[in-house]
Amino acid sequence: DAKTTQPNSMESNEEEPVHLPCNHSTISGTDYIHWYRQLPSQGPEYVIHGLTSNVNNRMASLAIAEDRKSSTLILHRATLRDAAVYYCILRSPLYNYGQNFVFGPGTRLSVLP
Amino acid sequence: SAVISQKPSRDICQRGTSLTIQCQVDSQVTMMFWYRQQPGQSLTLIATANQGSEATYESGFVIDKFPISRPNLTFSTLTVSNMSPEDSSIYLCSGMSRSSYNEQFFGPGTRLTVL
Numbered sequence: 001d002a003k004t005t006q007p008n009s010m011e012s013n014e015e016e017p018v019h020l021p022c023n024h025s026t027i028s029g030t031d032y033i034h035w036y037r038q039l040p041s042q043g044p045e046y047v048i049h050g051l052t053s054n055v056n057n058r059m060a061s062l063a064i065a066e067d068r069k070s071s072t073l074i075l076h077r078a079t080l081r082d083a084a085v086y087y088c089i090l091r092s093p094l095y096n097y098g099q100n101f102v103f104g105p106g107t108r109l110s111v112l113p
Numbered sequence: 114s115a116v117i118s119q120k121p122s123r124d125i126c127q128r129g130t131s132l133t134i135q136c137q138v139d140s141q142v143t144m145m146f147w148y149r150q151q152p153g154q155s156l157t158l159i160a161t162a163n164q165g166s167e168a169t170y171e172s173g174f175v176i177d178k179f180p181i182s183r184p185n186l187t188f189s190t191l192t193v194s195n196m197s198p199e200d201s202s203i204y205l206c207s208g209m210s211r212s213s214y215n216e217q218f219f220g221p222g223t224r225l226t227v228l
Contacts, residue, residue, distance in 0.1 A: 032215065034215070036217075041221070041222075042219075042221055042222070043117070043205050043207070043219025043220050043221055043222055044156070044217075044219050045219065046216045046217070046218075049215055087155075091215075093215075100144070100146045100158055100161065100207070100209070100217065101217050102158075103155045103156040104155060105154075105155050106155060
């Protein structure tokens with residue numbers, strides 16, 4: 001799987017939008033961009049994934065650059081409950097069918113009241 | 114989606130003893146995995162639990178130290194054998210189903226402290 005680069009930590013104020021960046025300059029054409037997050041004392045949970053087009057779900061939005069070398073996870077209104085480590089992971093279903101996701105260090109998001 | 118539970122949620126053990134962690138999924142999953150997460154670190158894959166056959170271990174992890182069972186599609190165990198303080202960590206069970214290879218589900222983890 002191609003490598004991703006994320007900031008070690010970020011801080012946000014409650015009820016403000018948060019933009020979590022991820023760089024993946026060596027992404028291949030078949031790599032999907034996945035985001036997971038790990039809340040304190042819990043296992044990671046799925047947030048969102050996409051290939052080329054921007055994606056929205058009830059948790060977040062995923063904005064993918066036109067060249068796909070970077071992406072941004074957007075939390076529209078951060079809450080205290082969104083404080084977590086956010087992981088950006090590339091994965092190709094063609095070559096990783098049935099294989100586990102590989103987690104990097106991620107970005108630790110702090111949300112201030 | 115699948116809900117994964119683990120038992121125990123935490124334990125404090127003596128050096129040289131063994132602990133077996135149980136993982137139960139509320140639906141059948143194709144793949145099951147065991148991870149270790151040391152304090153402040155990311156997740157490291159220990160092994161893939163294969164139903165009806167020996168687990169597939171990652172580099173640095175061996176069957177004698179971390180024996181794994183998976184008798185069916187919803188249950189697996191991980192044993193941490195002959196424990197030392199270096200084994201103090203969080204151990205996480207995870208599953209993935211054939212119908213949704215884009216999503217991997219995780220249990221809440223077992224926090225192990227070895228004295």
